[in-house]
Amino acid sequence: MPEKAYQRGLVWLRNDLRMDDNTALYRAAKACNALAVIFIACPQTWRSHGDGDNVVAMRLRTLKALQASLAKKHIPLYFLELRGFAQVSAALEQICRKLNIEALFANAEYPLNEQRRDAAVRETLRSVGVPVEYCTDRTLIPPGSLTTGSGEGFKVYTPFKRAFIARHDNRDQGFEPLPAPRSLGADHGDLWPEWIALEGEHNLVRAIPDTVGDYGVAPGGDSRVLEWAVGEGAAKTLLEEFSAIVADYQEQRDFPAVPGTSRLSPYLNCGALSVRRCVQMALAENDGRWVGSSEGASCWLSELLWREFYQHLVVNFPRVCRNLPFKPETERVPWSRRTEDFERWCEGQTGVPIVDAAMRQLNQTGWMHNRLRMVVASFLTKNLLTDWRKGEHYFMQKLVDADFAANNGGWQWAASTGTDAAPYFRVFNPYSQSKRFDPDGAFIRAFVPELEGYSAKDIHCPPNDLFSDRSYPAPVCDVTESRKHAIEVFANLKS
Template identity: 45%
Template sequence: MQLIWLRSDLRQHDNTALAAAAERGPTVAVYLLSPQQWQEHDDAPCKIDFWLRNLHELSKSLGDLNMPLLIRTASHWDQAPAVLLELCRQLKIEAVHVNEEYGINESRRDAAVAKALQAEGITLHSYLDQLLFKPGSVLTRTGTYFQVFSQFRKVCYEHLHRSMPSLKQAPGKQSALNIASDPVPEAIEGFPTPGASLRALWPAGETEARRRLDTFADAQIDYYKSERDFPAKPGTSQLSAYLAAGVISPRQCLHAALQSNQGEFESGKVGAVTWINELLWREFYKHILVGYPRVSRHRAFRPETEALAWRDAPEDLAAWQEARTGLPIIDAAMRQLLETGWMHNRLRMVVAMFLTKNLLIDWHEGERFFMRHLIDGDLAANNGGWQWSASTGTDSAPYFRIFNPVSQSEKFDSEGLFIKHWLPELAGLNKKDVHNPASAGGLFGVADYPPPIVNLSTSRERALAAFKNLPSRSSQGESDE
């Protein structure tokens, strides 16, 4: 008997480990609930709820194949070897199959499990699945991991020209086993169930993930480049939560994009090329996690930036977290996050730069807050994005490149539609004043809306000074967007 240990790969189709296990013989699936570990990783309640709902759907589809899904608890990953070993003994398992995960804790867990199983003569087979390229296979000429995305992408293109990752065959129906599936819990203590409106935005299951992918590839991908930066438009695929939980694979996404673009990934439709580029950014940050393990340890990618004199400003941090900074685009974006578990990607950069530059608050605070609220929270992507915005990371924004939230707002939400949706208290303002109510005059500004907590130009100068004081910084030119 074969065991597939499911983790961030909650799907039946194009699942490398599942296909490999089913090929070898009768297969049972197991999922480990690890609430203590999830707390340590700052996983959001809406994300845990999304996993459970997807597990419920997956249990039904595996049940149609006579493949039972068992649920076990290893509250901390330290307990995973003992829990899995006991299950293997009970079911007389010959081999365990997993799809590789990345990050220090994940790697240590899998190594410990492999060692425990090996002592009993059980092999742990692991497979490349959540990435297009195995970490360590896309390297510089000197054999190191890339630190600059454009160079990484170029080598990825060379790999894709040579061979395209193929989709894995879904397993067929197997003979019935005398093993009942376990019920998937509705909730986990410590992770409150989100409201119905948030859950309705993110229906669970492969059918929904595939529907989103097909709709995007058929109807929207052509406009992706021109519309993805406008938060009031439905310009993005809305697939990030499904990718993070492995309800859909990057291979399925790549194949759908190529199909919409006559098999091209470097030329043809600019929308498809741009979206494939985003899949490669996701890839890049996961490779960084493996090549530079310090980012898994909450360390800055650029060590010299750890000397930055961040401000200890709990009131400013709370205002940012609670969407009351007095800068409408920032507050609207934060409300979107708090109410939906998701934030538009352009706005993730804008609010991150505002926190780390204008408020000069440590990026770790923002990274942690995002993880605690994002339904698509992913260590590699979230850390990569925050370090990019804070100018502490790989391929990061130069420290003098500081987004001005008001001009970003005027550029990407020119009619104020996004702002007015999330900040109805500003609905009465015209499309010019809505970006910066404080500049509209009047003694008290807008009732129910706070004045800005910071002066954008003086706070920008403060950030520039803090970065210039770092060791090994050359004085480069300055720009403002």
């Protein structure tokens, strides 16, 4: 067997909770004779980043599944709960000392605070002689490595996509998934203690709790959020199932009542599935091309590039990580202070059926269809002229797939405040969207039972007689008037 560089290595997992095709884990397994894995929960920092109960529950449940899989390979997974990122460097330094760790491996994370935390860890561990390797894994290529002709990060998706495809289409892709580590044998498991005492708040343990800090298991105990199967096996099955219908993706993806999208976002975000596995599947259905004979697979690959684009954006334009709009002039939008409108939006009680059905889908299942994310975000920021940051935060609280880059990108797009944003004069009409994408009202009926008896014609914009019995609220605003007002407000920013 070739000599390995280190006796003992530590893999620090974050949003990459899988064994398969995990770059940091793969590299550590190659470089180290003995290997342990650690996950550090930082509930106070997670709260300050807006992470809600659902995404944290998904993370912890996935971690448990991963621990069981790693145990079969005799690789221990340790758990540590700290308050926040500020405690991480000192804790890792102690852990490396007590476990005789010679090198630390992790996959890079890109939002600003994560980058600062990782730089501090590198610095602290360097001072005690432990090298740290951060690998590219969450994205296909390192953010910052694809630039415009003038060397800047792309601000608009389409040229980004074009440049990406020009560089990678029909070439040796370099996105081939990596194998999971092999079993290290029962003796390997014996090398590692059950737990270790640390100075400060918590000890390093093996047991993974159901919840951390002040997080609940799921909001209001809504069990449908917990119906998401967890772990890499579940993600792999879903990917396989989706491969059978990916050819129809372009035609089906906009209809919320139809299972036409992959629903893989929760798995991509906690890392139970790698983006390279998704690319591998779609390329196989598309003659190995990014733009190939399958319109469905080509379209799905484009969506994976939206994900890539937003991840790159937070690195190229860290301003978006500071709770600021990308377009500074939009800071002057006189956002509405009507909290009642916002509350009605959150509760799915706006009186606009497609918006209410979508918000109830989010509240009940922790997920919302992409078409509807665009509709409800446009409705909140334009028709109700409510600050996009309130919607962004609410989504983070509820989504089981909450991801800072995609969520911030989606909200700034809808609010016309972002890099690659919808032009401010293009405002979604929720009634036309409803007629077009839920033509027989099946989606509305599934989430707004008050409207169950309405015909396909009336359900999108119920006639006034319904409101008199108070079973369903009258619309919170006049869609035509509020649209006109929003356009005026945005147009005035230019003058």
